[in-house]
Structures are given as structure tokens and as C-alpha cells.
Amino acid sequence: MFGRKKKSKKAEAAPAEKAAVPVREKQEELFPRFHAEGLGDVWAALTGRDPRQIMGMVVGTVLHDGGTRPAWQWKRGGTEYVLMAWPKESPIRASVLMAGPEGGELKPVTAVPLLEGLPIDLAVAEVHPRAEGLGADVAVSMIEGQKPMWFFDPLYSRDKDDLTPEITHTFWLSAAAFGIRKALLDEFAITSGEEFEEHAKNWLEQNPGKSRLDVPPLKLVVKDKHFIMPGRRYCEYQLRAKIDRIEDYTLETMPIKALYLVFPFNDRPDMNLVLFVSKAVLKDYEPEVGQEIEAYAWFQGRIIDLEPAAPESSGQ
Numbered sequence: 001m002f003g004r005k006k007k008s009k010k011a012e013a014a015p016a017e018k019a020a021v022p023v024r025e026k027q028e029e030l031f032p033r034f035h036a037e038g039l040g041d042v043w044a045a046l047t048g049r050d051p052r053q054i055m056g057m058v059v060g061t062v063l064h065d066g067g068t069r070p071a072w073q074w075k076r077g078g079t080e081y082v083l084m085a086w087p088k089e090s091p092i093r094a095s096v097l098m099a100g101p102e103g104g105e106l107k108p109v110t111a112v113p114l115l116e117g118l119p120i121d122l123a124v125a126e127v128h129p130r131a132e133g134l135g136a137d138v139a140v141s142m143i144e145g146q147k148p149m150w151f152f153d154p155l156y157s158r159d160k161d162d163l164t165p166e167i168t169h170t171f172w173l174s175a176a177a178f179g180i181r182k183a184l185l186d187e188f189a190i191t192s193g194e195e196f197e198e199h200a201k202n203w204l205e206q207n208p209g210k211s212r213l214d215v216p217p218l219k220l221v222v223k224d225k226h227f228i229m230p231g232r233r234y235c236e237y238q239l240r241a242k243i244d245r246i247e248d249y250t251l252e253t254m255p256i257k258a259l260y261l262v263f264p265f266n267d268r269p270d271m272n273l274v275l276f277v278s279k280a281v282l283k284d285y286e287p288e289v290g291q292e293i294e295a296y297a298w299f300q301g302r303i304i305d306l307e308p309a310a311p312e313s314s315g316q
Contacts (some may be wrong), residue, residue: 048280071305091116117174151299189217
């Protein structure tokens with residue numbers, strides 16, 4: 001337990017599917033997103049505890065009981081980096097990045113939840129490095145001509161030379177939930193935004209003599225739909241999807257459910273996403289395979305480790 005003893009396309013894209021709910025362009029004008037530097041809220045969602053009180057224990061546990069892989073070790077500009085992660089056999093882990101002069105002493109520089117995601121080919125669109133230079137928010141193209149999807153890359157220092165705009169890589173993609181519930185509505189009404197404006201224009205053309213005040217709300221059917229819409233901050237999204245599979249894990253003493261979701265597309269392979277949800281976030285809700293869920297989540301990704309997954313060494 002803690003304390004001691006896992007070719008290119010241009011432009012942006014927010015995921016959309018066959019008849020998916022389109023992303024409303026006006027949303028970012030009214031509520032602009034911003035890049036957040038800290039990961040405290042992610043730690044809190046996954047552990048159910050105040051990160052300020054447990055980070056020392058997290059670091060101690062990872063360094064004492066964790067392991068590393070060849071793909072988690074690299075050198076850059078005279079500095080050597082080694083990522084340690086714990087527990088060894090789990091797709092959701094606590095990790096600590098060690099750094100120091102080549103051949104010298106390595107010291108902890110950052111601690112990040114490390115999520116093992118599912119592979120997907122994505123074209124790099126943009127990179128926003130964190131201030132400390134050890135992580136970055138990465139934008140990738142999903143649909144040409146649309147806005148990008150953003151995720152946090154915890155191994156940016158390793159990946160940075162490969163994160164060139166318009167170059168396609170295979171990424172591990174995953175997410176951690178801040179909130180989740182069984183989908184409550186099969187349809188909802190829209191009274192503003194681009195979709196409503198188009199609806200109002202068409203309705204008024206078909207109903208001469210009526211005023212804008214007479215325009216009824218636009219009813220949007222969302223049952224059996226899968227969509228992802230931008231949240232308040234970059235790398236955060238509102239999701240609606242159906243659960244395909246569920247697996248159970250534990251991070252320290254916190255039960256974690258891995259929900260496997262699929263987002264279909266018309267003109268590219270489906271996006272498979274694993275959503276990690278802690279008992280602290282689930283509370284009394286018990287998700288079931290086949291259920292439609294709504295969630296608010298933080299995305300994480302990294303270029304896949306180039307060598308085959310191998311047993312982790314102790315790193316000690």
C-alpha cells in the first residue's frame with residue numbers, strides 16, 4: 001500500500017460517429033477551454049484522497065516496490081530519465097519520473113497516474129508543453145477539417161521529437177473519470193448554438209409568417225449514440241457511450257473499474273477507449289455491460305512503447 005510496502009491528417013477533430021452529436025463551435029467562444037498544469041484532481045478521482053496528503057507516500061511506494069521498462073528510460077540533453085511505476089501487473093498505476101545528469105544520481109521530479117490504454121493511429125495536430133517541460137497536452141486529428149482531440153502525454157520528454165504536426169503515430173489512449181452516471185435521457189432540447197440556428201432558419205423558411213419567438217426547440221435524439229464533447233479544460237471531455245466490457249482492478253486499496261467503450265466513425269476505424277473509474281467516483285452506481293453511460297473524463301495518451309511488453313525490472 002502507499003507508504004511502503006501499467007500517415008498524416010491535418011487540422012483538428014473532436015470525435016464524432018455515424019449520426020453523432022456534432023460539437024457546437026459556439027461552446028468554446030462562450031466558455032473557452034484552458035490548459036491546466038496540475039494533476040491533483042486526477043489523483044483525487046482515482047484514489048479518493050487528498051493528493052497533498054498522499055503524494056509523499058505514493059512516491060515512496062513506487063520507488064520501493066515499483067519497476068521500469070527499457071521504453072521508460074531515455075536520455076536527452078545530458079539528462080537521464082527513468083520512469084518507475086507500481087503496481088507491476090496492472091493497467092492503472094502510480095508512476096514517478098526520475099531524472100538526473102547522465103551517470104549521476106537520479107531524483108524524483110514528478111508523479112503521474114499512468115494509464116495503459118488501447119492502441120489507435122492518430123495524426124499529431126499541436127503540442128502544448130507543460131511549464132516544467134516533463135509533460136504536455138497533445139492534440140491529434142480525428143476527422144480532417146474538424147477540431148482536434150486533446151490528451152495529456154506523461155512521457156512528453158521521451159516523445160517530443162516524434163510529436164511533429166501532421167505525422168501519424170500509434171498511441172495508447174485511455175481516460176480517467178471525474179464523474180459518471182447511467183445515461184438519463186434519450187433526447188434533449190437545444191435552444192441555442194449552431195445546430196439550433198440552422199434548425200431555426202429551416203423552420204422559419206417552412207413556416208412563413210412566423211417569428212423567431214415561435215421556433216420550437218430542436219429535439220436531439222441521443223439514444224444509442226456515442227459522442228465526445230469538449231469539457232472545461234483541454235484533455236477533459238463529456239462522454240456518452242455504451243459499455244462493451246468491464247474489468248476490475250485495484251490501485252492501492254481503491255477498487256477501480258475499467259469500462260471498455262467504442263466510438264464508431266464513418267470514414268476511419270472505430271476509436272476504442274478504456275475509461276478507468278474509481279469506487280470514489282462510482283459511489284453507489286454499479287455499471288453493467290450494455291448500459292449507456294454519461295461521464296466527464298480526463299484523457300491520457302502516449303506513443304506506444306516500441307519494444308514488446310516485457311516483465312518490468314525492479315529498477316533498484
